[in-house]
Amino acid sequence: MLSQQLFSKTVFRCKIQVLTLILLVMASAACSQSTFEERQDRLLAVASQQPYKDFLIITAKLRTGVEVPSALSMLDSLTRDESIGGMFYAYGLIGAYLYNRDLLPDSLHRKIRRSYSERKMVRGDTENHWVMYYTGLYLAAQTWPNEDGAQWFNGKSSAENFKEAEAWLNFWIKLTATKGQGEFDSPTYFITFVPPMLILHDFAQDPVMKKKAQMMLDYLFADFAAEHLAGNYGGGHSRDYPQDIINPLTAHSTKWAWLYFGEPDVEPWSEARGKSRHRAWETVFGAVSSYRLPEIIRQIATDRSAPYVHTETKRVRNVIRFGEQKNPRVYKYTYMTSDYVLGSLQGGILQPIQQHTWDVTFVSDKPNNTLFTLHPFYSGKELAMFFPEEQKVLSDEVNRFHLVYTDPNKWNSSSPYEQTFQHKNALIVLYNIDKDAKHQHIDGFFPKTLDERVEDSSGWIFCKAGKTYIAFFTFKKYEWIEEEANWRWRSHDRQNGVVVEIGTEADYGAFDEFKKRFQQAKVEHQNFDTNLTVKYTAQDGVVMQFTYGGQRLLNGKPVDFASYKSFNGPFLQSEAGSGVLKMTYKNHTRILDFNRIAIEEKTNRK
């Protein structure tokens, strides 16, 4: 009788929970001014309804009480499936376990423990792989201490694994705070850095490591925030997938922007602006974590009341051969406005395979809200700079994993034959393609969702995208190739250049006025074939002179990349190598000091 009553009560509670969730689901996307807590609940409600067998969906189901038996069955299956493992598994399993430990039966506790003995937690070969692997290993070794090597997949004891994972995490945090990430500002791989830091923050027993994880989360989100515009991750990117490059709001980083910054107002699972490449429910760990984004970072991410220049230095991932430095510096320049963000890396090979050197991304209700050019480069030698396998077969190998690597039509590429020079809203991109390069053309992405694309007799191509106006000039002839989502601008000259300047309705008024102004603009490139030099006078009167392989002159003065700081802009300041990041918003500052592992907050009362 008693058990019947208990059963009835439980059923009643479940019904109430489900009803609440349904109501939450119904309270759909319309609430654009939602709070973080509302978005957390909404995310969990939607994620808990998903059928996918992964640790995030399982966590959502267990935390909301939706389909609990199904979630337990999924988790059980994931511990038994010997075909899976690797670094995603290593951190995902311990995350799901630690967030839901109290809800699991004893048999699952044992199976999960056994997974760290029997599954092969391969470490991988990239920065994001290592963050996931070592975070997973750190927390697993902490969870099951005092066990010998026979109980672990790699033959090392709990103490050895913990020590190794702790040492690497400390190394990575210090390296990132002083020299930046190698896989920096990646709309795709952002999801592989944040969730491990969330579980490290929530479950590291060592208060110092816990604090470091909190500071790394602040750091990662601040890094994103300064280049964030309405859900888009602006600026150049170390690694990105083509689909996310040509349709920025479908990138994984947008899902995190929605949860933590409250932008864009379209929910991540909506396909209003295109379908995401992956389901990417990693944000579920954000919805259950105790980490809270400092308000100052959200403000930095969303206040676009005044345009600003923001520069950064990052590092190239480990160069193992054909280079003089192990981690050369990467220089980023980003110009942010309320309508668009124009950003660039200096060019060259800064990351293999998936580099995105420059683009202008504009605020739009339509998909494919970006425009950029590239040289589609590939070579075994480029890959051999970073990977130890035989360079003559590497291109084909990479092609198997990143299906477009050798594709002449690919939309992500690093090229040793591309260099940029940016000043605020103006950008020069020069190409000097070697005669032996596999692909001998330059491509540009012009989305079909532009309101207008006009080829002017002056040689300029003018584009209108909402309130954003784009002036695009090239030195040589070109052709247009129509594709599903875009017009592909293609130049077949190995030596060529592009000048881009962006304006807005607020700057110029009508689009015709913008066009008129640029019809008079001076682009001096007549001797480009012999001296690879162009001189351009921007609308603000600043003269940009750029020689491929030579100097970048601004009103005759050379740009000195060596003086670049780790972060330099109105919101973020960090001296190169200092390990101290200062965030500023109005009269409020937040300082992350990675030397002292300290966070300092100040509010100046005026």
Next chain:
Amino acid sequence: MKSHTDQKLTLKNLLVIGDTEMELAQKFIKKLFPRGFLIRVEYLMLLFIFASPLTARQSGKICVAVLFNSTKSNVASGDRYVGVFVREKDEAEWQSISNTNLFAFGISFSQHGATQRYYIAGGNGLHRSSDGGKSWKILTSWQTMEVLSVASDPVDSTVIYVATPYGIFKSTDDGTSWTEKMRGFKTWYTDEVIIDRRDRRTLYAATEEDLYRSTDGAENWSPLKVGAPGMRTIVQHPANFNIFLIGTEDHDVRVTLDNGKSWKAGVGMPATAIYAIHASSDGKEIYAGGFRSGVWRSEDMGQTWQQIWTAPEIEAIYSLLVDPADANHVMVGTNGKGIYESYDKGKTWKQAGLDGAHVKQIAFYPF
């Protein structure tokens, strides 16, 4: 790619008298005659030949290191052909003896006393098994990444060297800790490290820029000025220790007959990448293979070469092995096409399993 086999206390090696073998023999003598009975080592060799207390211990097992299945992802588990596999010489089926999901670049064996060890140079570190492959432990930590080659000291079991994209690392405490050993190197990428058959403190390192030699246990290195960049593999001739053959990235085989004083290009071979070189146990026949090269053979210490086999479906040959007990039996490991073998010195070939795998090294079990 790594055709070097470790020094080991076997009759086959003891027959080839060099400094290392002298040391091994002296140790053996000390064990036999702890009070310091004097005997010329050469006589001891003869004693071994006739009494054969250590009979030739090459088992019939063939061991291969497999990098990964070319059709699967590199971030998840579940690849069919990843790790280290063994088979009996006359069997067809390969059995995995390593952890799965291990990118295996090379394998090595050592025997010190009764302890037999297997080493795997792996993408996530140096793996070692002391129980015949039943269990494995990763010896290296995060600082020693992507181990491409391993060489263990033939006398002192606590001394181990590894080649990595970040240089040479040495352990003198049985793999517990590792120290970078790059004094004299201009660049850091190192594909392979081997120990000289005559002197265990002399090592050779194949770097991107040149072949380097150390005569003091990796403390200091000097370039040998091979004259072509991109060292891919090093082989010391099994019968004449002054002869070294180097496979290079774009300049085929380079050979020295005078212990590295002078180098010349192998004649007859087009300029290409050579990833694998291996010699028959008597050194009379040397085989080489690489990128779109087919298999080449030299019968004059690597000075001239003839192509003996080519197959359009095979893009690259990563590894080679001449059966030490049967010079007619030659095996090649390919990129993505598994193993091929010939029982008539390379006239005819057949696929021998692991199709789909990149086979980075083939070796015989030494015990």
